[in-house]
Amino acid sequence: MLLWFRNDLRLTDNPALNFAIENGVTDAIFFISPKQWQAHNLAPIKKDFIYRHALLLKHQLVELGIQLQLIEAASFDDQIDFLKANEHKQIIVNQELELNEQRRDAALKDAGVELITFESDVVVPKGLILNQSGQMFRVFTPFKRAWLSWLRQHGFNIETHPTIQSLVFEEKDLLAKIESDNFKAGAEKWPMSFQVEQTLIPMFMETKLSKYQEQRDVPSIKGTSGLSPYLAIGAISPKYLLTILLSRHPDILSEQPASAFSWLNELVWREFYRHLLFHFPNLIKGTVFNEKYENIPWQTDQKYLQAWQQGKTGYPIVDAAMRQLNQTGWMHNRLRMIVASFLTKHLLVDWRAGETYFTEKLIDLDFAANNGGWQWSAGTGCDAQPYFRIFNPITQSEKFDPQGNFIRKYLPELADIPDKYIHFPHEYIRATGLKCYWPAIVEHKAAREKALAFYKQHL
DNA sequence: TGATAATTCAG
């Protein structure tokens, strides 16, 4: 038997790994697949992050007597060829959600390779949270209620093998070792998963969780957990996070206390979108969830898309957010909603273009959540906001970045603009004769009215 | 996980 790591680069709560240990498996593989990653538009920083964690895992597995080989297989077809030719005909894996990955696994089975499959990417197994008519929920809140109720009733198992639990890692040399020129693309700023488990998660629980509800929407404050990149590559498991949360807040499945629950709520959104993709696998082919929106003639002018990508829309909160994405490979969640609304509603650009750009840039790219979020913003999605809910980028900025601290960080040219004008500085700039910022690409009120008419006409 | 204009109501 062979242990095959994919989107589960971790020791803690890894059912495939546990099974391998119990059965004395000593061989493991992980594929480095540049061509496939390219086909999925994967951001360089995410490739870097994956590579680092694969190397970390290789190092950690030595302690368990398992040899992890990192194998170059350019595409999924090459992975299939490798595994068909391999001596092992039983392969232990954790299931992957996305369509290409599922097809690859199906092709392997057809070729006579037996996959021993576990599910480890969600807390509640996909397919079990259904409404009264046996369908997937189409609205988040009832899904959340059913999800919580299911967990209160059934609980969940987190299995970490005793051998793993007793391991202690001394990683001083490792961090230097995994600085690879091939992949280096900014991920070195993110701590490795073992540091996250040892330090970052306990710190977050101790110091930020009680203030999460009030601070999570403020991009100038590091009020979020910063765990999304680890969840996205499977370096940290959602069950592990819930286990720790439950140990501190035994009533969290009854939505108490409120602030801590608002964090769990975000994890439930993650589950919602993964369950959704499980039920509607074709979402990955770019289809709109709500077919009513199938034939919207989105704006095709590349100038709008490029201005948005480069952070040159003339709306400071949007431009600062896009610079954060371009410079760091990550963007605060509140800002993701603001820039997505701006691209789809103010510029009327196809949400798929924004989805792709996020994919190309984000360290924490998760297909299900990204697609779900974009369709939510565009109004085409499952439990989407109605098309007439259009974020006002100035109001949002005043609300969530009142002193402009975030804006000033990424738009230093606006550093000296008074708070009062920072959210839309054009009149102030005109009055003072400064030339420090480009004009607004569209005027809010007119763009809003245009968007309302546009959606109304094409629905 | 909105925004805005219209309307109501306290003072």
Next chain:
DNA sequence: TGAATTATC
């Protein structure tokens, strides 16, 4: 007159 509420997009 301006805050609170409601209706509409």
